[in-house]
Amino acid sequence: MRSSVATIMLAGLVSISCNLARAAPSLESGIKAAFLYKFVPFIEWPAGAFDTATSPVNICVFGSDAVTDVIGDVVASQRVDQRPVNVRHLTTVTRNNGCHVLYVAGPDGAAAEEALSSVQGTPILTVTDALELPNASPIIRFVLQANRVSFDIDQAAAAQNTLTVSSKLLSLARRVRPRP
């Protein structure tokens, strides 16, 4: 019930945001923040990534930008199916940190690259926003397209992290880099 109310609210938020993305960057960030947990149902983690069917989804953020600022508010008390969603702010990124989704923000591009490479090969959905990172490849990158928040998906990176991305999500992506 709460979830559906939240969804309705979010939908309203999203529909407004579509038009106001440029004018109000905070709304754009809110949408991106919401996407972080909305991706979850379309990603298949390997067995063992979650303890039980009701284990929480851990969304970790590293660095700081507009998205990390609002994510706490957006994700608060959200659920993905039967799983509660937790948000953790990390100061250092290590392997096997219990994260399912890792959002890497700026402003330090080198630190971001290091953070991404440190979780390479582990079952973590890595997401970045508009960062130019020549030496790292996140699975999902947010992009703006025709005033709308969209994303690119790197299937090769997903495969490296032993994740499977639903074709439904792929069909919404602006660009998909296929598996090798």
Place this chain on the structure above:
Amino acid sequence: MNFGRYMLTFSRFGNLAAFTSAVLLVVAGVFVTLYEEELYRNQQVQETRVQAQILAASVTAALVFNDRMAAQEYVDALQANAQVEAAGVYDTAGVRIAGFVRNGTEGPPLRLAPTAKVLISGNVVVTAPILQATTVLGTVYLRISLEAFARRAVRYFGIFLLVAMAVLVVFVASGAQRALTRANDALTGQARELAGTNVKLQDEMEQRAKAEEALRQSQKMEAIGQLSGGIAHDFNNLLTIIKGNLQLMHRRIGQGQTDVSRYIDAAMEGVNRAANLTQRILAFSRRQPLTPKALSISDLLANMRDLLRHSVGTQVQIEMRLDADWLALCDANQMENVVLNLAINASDAMPEGGRLLIATTNRPSLAAFAAADYVEIEVSDTGIGMTAEVKQRAVDPFFTTKPQGKGTGLGLSMTFGYVQQSGGHLEIDSEPGKGTTIRILMPRYHQQSLSVSA
């Protein structure tokens, strides 16, 4: 009669059966049509539901990420199905975020309560929830047009045609059955008639055979009847001779003379002749089996002179030329009968009187018939003769030109039969007004025989 009624009942029953079959067929046709219609609707609903579910599953991501364009793409993909009239995708608030409507039809509603339902009227409307796991993300709306009734009617027309043909076949078959029954009836009737006619015919044949037998006998008796007048006269003459001689003998004895042997001889001669006559009448009238013997026909006929004279009457002159001296194998009584018949015929042909010629001739094999030697008996008159038609039918049984009661029509027929049995031939030579000549050829008997008598 009972049979006919049964057939009639059967025919009525056949009619009823045909009618019942036709009605059953039509009812079956209607049921099949209704069933088809129901099946079609169910199938359409099922198809629509499946498409709605596919659409619902496809648009989850688009709905989650509020990607109207992606949702619209999915909805637009349904356009490929010409039956889809309208489709829509609604979020949890019931607001339409994507939709598609085919030209000329009503569009999908702007807002839609998130309930799953199915509506059928002129079209099928299905709404289905969009689910992600157990979370309801929204609703899809899908409206599919049912095939126009006209088009469905065309499909059902096939069924109708089939039913109509079946009904037609039933009626034609029943008609054919009735026609067959009628024909059968007629045939049975004809067969019955034929059997009846056959029985009647056999009856008639039996009766005719009996009548023929009776006539054959009566024909002989008729001849006797004709004879009897003359014979009685003849017999009287003989009695007169005997009586006269006895009276003369009586007178001589009264005068004391004993020389009476002359009178006794004369009386005895009379008695012998009378006895002979009696014998011959008895022989003639009795049914005697054929006993062919080798005999001289000339001698036989010579002895018949008196008999013939009495049979033909006084106005007919009898001439006999008995030249044949060959023997022939035949039954004396029968031969006499034949000649007597011919003589009576000849005298009947000469009511005003005339000449009757009875002649016999030896006919060696080189003459008229090449096969063998024959003895020819010719009976010729100067009477009225025969027309060609009468001549042709002369030997037919029961054919006669004599007035009723006088002729049996069997005389010549029996003569012909007898001659043929004996291996002989019979020839008629006659013209109207020029008299009739009948020739009989009897095969010659070669072995010399002593007995020459009848």
